[in-house]
Amino acid sequence: xxxxxxxxxxxxxxxxxxxxxxxxxxxxxxxxxxxxxxxxxxxxxxxxxxxxxxxxxxxxxxxxxxxxxxxxxxxx
Numbered sequence: 001x002x003x004x005x006x007x008x009x010x011x012x013x014x015x016x017x018x019x020x021x022x023x024x025x026x027x028x029x030x031x032x033x034x035x036x037x038x039x040x041x042x043x044x045x046x047x048x049x050x051x052x053x054x055x056x057x058x059x060x061x062x063x064x065x066x067x068x069x070x071x072x073x074x075x076x
Contacts, residue, residue: 008023009023010022010043011023012039019035019039021040021042021043022043026047026050029043029050030043030046
């Protein structure tokens, strides 16, 4: 379940001597780097940290509750 191994659409912009990268659908997933490779690497790390943190928070909140979890396919 979750986002394991999934692709997430990301955007990159060049601003002066820097690149900025972000995921429009994931608030807080943004970063910068001197090269596209650096900003891609930084963004992968940011996305992973956000998703891991969100998962830990919700798991703590749902402890002891009856919850059904399943993957759903969305298109947009």
